[in-house]
Amino acid sequence: MLPCANHFFLAMIQWHPRFSGVWCGVIIFAAAAWLYFLHQRMLRRVTPNRARWLLLPKILTLLALLFVLFDPVSAVQKNEAAKGKLLVLVDSSASMDVADDYRQPRVARARNIVASWKSALPRDVSVDELEFDTTIHPPGEKSASVGRGTDLGGCLLALSERNDLASYLGVALLTDGGDEVLENPALPKLPLYVVGLGTDPAAWNDVAMVGADCPATAEKDVDFEISADLQARAGHGGDFASRLAQVHVVLEHATGTNTWEKLNGQTVDLSNLHRLVHLPVKCSVVGIQRYRVSVEPVAGELSSLNNSRIVTVNVQKKSLHVLFFAEELGQEFKVLRNELAHDPGIAFTALFRTTASRYMLQGDRQPGDEALADGFPAAKKGLEPYDAIVLGSFPAADFSAQQMQSLVQFCENGGTVIFLGGDASFGRGGYAGTPLAALFPWRISDREPEQAHGIFPVRVPPMGTGNPILAGVEDIVARSSVALDAVNLVDELKPGAQALLGTRAGERELAVVATQPFGKGKVMAIASSTLWKWAMQPEPVRPAYGLFWRQAVRILTGKTEGGQNLAVRWDKDFYRPGDLAAGEIRALGPDAAALQFNATLAAKNQAAPVTVEPVAGQSQTFVVKFRLRERGDYNFRLVAYQGARVLETYEKNFPVAPLLPEGSRLETDELFLKKIAETGNGVYFRERDAGKLPEQFAGKSSRKVTVEESSLAEAGPWFLVVFLGVLVFEWILRRRLGLF
Secondary structure (H helix, E strand, C coil): CCCCCCEEEEEEEEECCCCCHHHHHHHHHHHHHHHHHHHHHHHCCCCHHHHHHHHHHHHHHHHHHHHHHHCEEEEEEEEECCCEEEEEEEECCHHHHCCCCCCCCHHHHHHHHHHHHHHHCCCCEEEEEEEECCCEECCCCCCCCCCCCCCHHHHHHHHHCCCCHHHEEEEEEEECCCCCCCCCCCCCCCCEEEEECCCCHHHCEEEEEEEEECCCEEECCCCEEEEEEEEEEECCCCCCHHHHHCEEEEEEEECCCCCEEEEEEEEECCCCCEEEEEEEECCCCCEEEEEEEEECCCCCCCCCHHHEEEEEEEEECCCEEEEEEECCCCHHHHHHHHHHCCCCCEEEEEEEECCCCCEEEEECCCCCHHHHHHCCCCCHHHHCCCCEEEECCCCHHHCCHHHHHHHHHHHHCCCEEEEECCCCCHHHHCCCCCHHHHCCCECCCCCCCCCEEEEEECECCHHHCCCHHHCCHHHHHHHCCCEEEEECCCCCECCCCEEEEEEEECCEEEEEEEEEEECCEEEEEECCCCHHHHHHCCCCCHHHHHHHHHHHHHHHHCCCCCCCCEEEEECCCCECCCCEEEEEEEECCCCHHHEEEEEEEEECCEEEEECEEECCCCCCEEEEEEECCCCEEEEEEEEEEECCEEEEEEEEEEEECCCCCCCCCCCCCHHHHHHHHHHCCCCEEEHHHHHHCCHHHHCHHHCEEEEEEEECCCCCCHHHHHHHHHHHHHHHHHHHCCCC
16 A cells, blocks of 8 residues: 555665774675685585585675674654644734734734634644743733833743743744844744734834934033934824924933933924934933933824833043143144043043243143143152053153153052153163163163154064954954054063064064053053054054054053953943843953953842853953843853962943833834744745745645664564574585585
8 A cells, every 4th residue: 555645655774883884894804705715615625516505504694694783774764744833922012012004903913813823724733822022921911021022032042942842843923023133143943933013114104213322421521412313104194294393302311210300302393204303411420321312292193102212321430541741742642632532431631841841731631730730740649640641752851850750650659651652762762771761661772773764564463462452453453454654663672571563674573562561550662653644544444543542541551341450341332131242351461371260140139150261362362151031130240360369350230121112113124034034944924924824834844754763683583583594504404415
């Protein structure tokens, strides 16, 4: 009887030898050689005909033994119609309550689709239905979250970790997609079918806040700006378009978890369906500040869910103070000042000479800095308000012995000193034999040649690879033609100094940027007067200058996120539920190989260990990764040990939540949902095509393939019967040939 069309069988023989291929070949060769020599021996005693009959039982016995040795397995492949369950998840967040077809809410249409599937799916495929918003829960169960938000990433992660997932044929997700695009979400290891709920936005009457922008950081008591991008649609008709002439925009500041204080507002004209609004803000409170920009509801609009956006600003004092001192202010000062201004935590003050005995202060002022009007301090107390001192190019003769000594003491006590190159720097400036000679990372000589001019390509020497000061800069130098127009022909580095950037001048290899520790402080010297020209170059070289200086100032002074011994950088400023957080940890000391880490991630009064791993090829760099599963506050704690001694402790709090309020984007993001379905080895359906999903389980694509294997050598007693039969046959044969 032929098998039914619903059951297709394919049988094949597979060999599972008990030894490796080489040994199997050796055994076969040895067996063949044994048979050959046995046959030759028999020919000397009996006729060729009798020799062949006597050899036959030996051959049969040997073949039986080889049969067992190679262990043939019968593999039967069955292709049958799929039987099992389909797991269906219906989005029950607040945005699914929107009746964007002006007849039924999205969630009601989704449930109608599920009901139609139950009757259209094959008889052997049943449906298990659940709902999700911030969590996965049974249908009809009230969510504990305020506002019934959508944590699609967190729910997909929870779904992928279900213990019963293997019992399902696939997962069907009915959703409008949430408000944010997910990056590398964790997906279940089953076919993921996605149905996008939503109608054409062009047919809506609606006002939306499609974007809000503000600086990530701002300075306390300094004006900054929040911009709001407004968009309107009037495709459903009526007199809705006439109501767009006066739309009210309100800016509020968070004073508690769910309490807001109105700051200001504007009335704008949205008759042309688009408007960009700028709202000035000033904050006198330090820390993470939340602002909400809202459009007051317009009568007749589809939904007010997308009428507001929340932005977050880190308001901080200028905690890192830099003093720039030079005889005169040139182009390099202007470029450096502008680049450091991008970091609101850096206060930049410039001191320069106007006449032979008069000086001027510019930039951020410090309490008690009036004494600097008399020139560079001759006592270390005058430098204590500053974290870093940047010195331009001028002769040592313009520095008194007391001023030099105050700078040395400043560095010994933990300050940072940065020397700029030029015609009057280092040995050319007469600094050999002065108290400042000990600060330079190079050996200083009065016989130092004058600056060399030309084109000097810059590279990162091996000892500079992976240094946190060059994070991002190293890649730019490796991929682009980065050069200097002039370099100081400095001498060799001192022991303990480290070259960050190097070049070649004639036959000499030069370290054009080098650092060294001095006392409790750090020193950096730049053997060039043209590094600032990088900021004038086109992309991708242009950002390298500012990135280098901002990182250098923070890392040398120890005012990084990590601290004095570690620099920690995270891949994102904010994380959503389900996101993978990745942190890069760079050791600032030379003994990174001796470090050991203990890291934990705590949430809801429970802490779990986190693994810190070294980055291959970067001796100073480590990486830590962990999933942030759901909304809430997480605390990451890292303890670095050097031997039994605690070297550094670092902590960071992660407030995990969607960046956008629920319903901020009511449009269905079909490209995003299609990408999720394709990545999950499934299919994306528009709402109108959702009825095609049962075809995936009725056709060939839903057939289930199983393979059953059984050893032929162990399948019943036949092998023993054959073996005994061969022995009996040989005994009878020998009796007839008279060999007993």
